[in-house]
Amino acid sequence: MIYTDGTIAINAGSPIVTGTGTQWKKNIHGVAPGQLISIENGIAPVSMMIRAVNSDTELVLSFNAPVTLSGAKYSIATTVPDTISDAARTMSANQGYIVYFLQAMQQWMTDTGQVEIELPNGQKVTLEDVKGLASREWVGEMLYKPNSAVTRVQSPNKRNVVQLEDGGTVGFKDTVTDRYRFALISDGSTRCFSDGEYTGLDLVKIDGRYVRLETNPHAGTASMLSIVYRQANGENQHIVTIPYDTGVVATRSWIQQATGWGSVYADYPPYMTNFTNTNLPNGMYRFNQNSQNPPSVIGDRFGSVITTRYSGDIGQRIVLPNYGATHMAIHRYTGSAWESVRVLTSNMYIVDGSGYYKKSSPIVQIYPDGHYDTNDESEGAEVSRTGTGQYHITGILGYNSDGAWGVNGGISVPKDNNGLELVYVDDRVQSDGSLIIETCHRQHTHLPERFQNWRLKEVTPEGERIFYQDGELCDLPESTRLDVRVEMPQDSVWNVKQRELAEQMEREQAEREAKEAADQAGDSGE
Template sequence: MIYTTGTIAGNGSTITGTGTNFTAAGSLIRVGCTLIAFTNPVQVLQLTAVTSATALSVTPAISPAIAAGTKYAILLSDSLSVDGLAQDIAETFGMYQKYMGGFSDVMNGTGDVTITINGQAVTVPGQKSVAKKGANTDITSLGGLTTALSMGQGGTGAKDAPGARQTLGLGTAATANLTRSNADPETGRVMTVGDFGLGTEIPLSFVNANTVGISGFYSGPGVGGVNYFDPYSPIITLSRSITNKAQLQIEASGKMAVRGFFTTSNWSAWRQVYTDGNTTKASDGTLKAASPVVKVFANGKAETNDESEGVTVTHQGIGEYLIEGCMGLNADAAWGGIDGGFDIPTDRNKQPLIWLDYEVNEGGSVLVKTYHRTYPDAPVFARNVREGFAGGDPIDIPADQFVSVRVEMPQNSIWNLKMLADQKAAEEADRIEAQRVAEAKRIAAEKVQDEGEQSQS
């Protein structure tokens, strides 16, 4: 075996190589090898030292000097002797030991490691300084990182929390905590659906309406509810402080009531709000409580409200109107009691234009009778004179007027049946909600128990 890579020059006892790698691992170039320089005449030299990849020391002295670019040959194995074989083996082991030492430094190093391979120095980072990769072995430390990772690299593109939130498009809610319960009164928290009854079809239920002071949308407890306008209806609480608040409750029928709690120790009574759902406009334009009310017109036409739906009126003759589908008159003190459930038309001086009488039949129908009414002692313009009719004669209700009759409705009326159905539906909804709450509590309790058992094990 010979080594002939590159060219040499020489003078004295030093050989200088060009394009050579005398120290390459496994090259077998070593002290004692023979170097033949192809000069004229040829010079035969023996290596006394391998100084570097491009330098050798030789003996005897070079004579004459070897010119640059001279070809050469180094005999790597002079013979197949035992001594030569031993030297080859020792050189090979030395090469592997050198490589293995370098590889060990690379695998265990925490900084840059330089190793020489075939005479070429290579610098690589120690593997302990390289971040781990792959599933479940993500980066655990980047102490030397000075540039923030972009979102595409798995970072936020920022070096601080405000910058990260801005890059991610997060608003101020990102720094706020969620409410701890659906009635958490602490300011600054972020509400979730269902808090204070918002965003849910089944709002919070009061345990006791008198104790609730937090603004929100609620519902009554249903059966057994006290201190409510209606224990089944939704209720709104508006609070300025624990001693300055108000509530508004609306029934399914549309009736509405309010009450307040202002610097006193108790709620005020519920005050019903009057609307066209619970009042009727009398023929003179005034409002009266109306529930249920039937308006009877001259030709027997009838107008009912929600609660009197189903009542019919028949014009049986002059001044006679039969009201059916009711159970007599409603004894409401606001209308004068049992005998005062009527409102009759008046003139511009508030004088009644007719007399009115009635009969309640055995089945509950009401026969209303109307009679002409005059005022002979009044000025001419106010005597209410009708041609062909004397005072007390049967007469129809004036064509441009009506008589309001407040009636009592049977239990099976359209309105009462609807209210009964609504109440049953509300009770069923309460039952389902109670079951849902109980089941949620059971699941939560089981979860706590399981977590406790796991922690003990």
């Protein structure tokens, strides 16, 4: 066997070895003269024979130490394992400790006072003797049993006690008021008591910060419970109150799944599987190409729905498509039929030069000097002024095909206060889809002279005023514009973006469905 406990120090020229944390004299460890000690000294350990064991912390070597060391590790070969000498030493040591232990037990059971016992590892412990325990002298009557049904451990002043009742209640009790402060009840409940309106329970973290659950006064308050997050110094950080009312306190996840509200970041509301489901709870939902019976007014099949119910199966839904021309629609059930309308949003109309609302998208707005504006859907169209009253629109496929501005085209001409158009428009669609528009003066000669459109063309050096003639080419009047509703090609910026967005939505939908299927498969396999 080998003994290595503690560390040692030696001085060059001296045979004395001084130990720290060693127990060389204890017979159970078997350190004895004639044994070999090896002391750590870099790569060349010092090895010598032990000549004498003076105490637990002092050995004498057979020769003087060749070096000075402090706090060095060491090892002593006490016996060769599994030999007769090893067995004899072990049996002798154990027998000696057994005798010592029996003597200590005799002292513990017969003496009065405290008994000190040393354990095999050298640790010393103090035990109250049996007589002291039996007489309760050391307890100071802290353990008290007032009757057969109640047992108490009480403080020296006997006011505050830990009480155990045979019925199963255990807790901290004030004997003056005869009220529990904190109790565990046999039915599994826990109760905290206070002398006022505020009763609390603290849940404390290792850094001292804590959450307090605390009651609020019954009178003059709208809440019955507060949940308070506090710093270690007691400073309030966040407070949540529970109203003094009957109801359910819902988590964000519950609200999201039950009503759709509370969805943030990666959380998504549930899908609306059928637009004509009249029993759908109030809340927010998603829809996609798999949602059944969508209203025709929404167009593309991805987006969100806010649903409300008036009574029974009568309700309304606000539909918010993710892309496309329709930004919002209303879908409602009257009790006998579904009705749907598009909400007129700013992307769906323009106010023309005469102040009238007209269906929008895609629109090109042309100004007198030839500069122009496009909207989202007409992005990519270009206009150039090729001459007086001549404008060339390229990057398009003629007028918009839906005829919303009339069967003869899609141009809104500026008007005067009497609603009279200020110019004639002559237009030609070219073979490449581009559009040439010419504007000519419109005099309205059939009207009384003072109501006609007198537009000044120039003033001669002699001061004569020259007016445009009816049908004469002219630029648009100042502060007016020509609104043209056009058809965009499939490779226009808007159409390409819409296709890419639709493809992206389909990919994301497929990925979500695959993930949900994988999650469900994982849950079923557990």
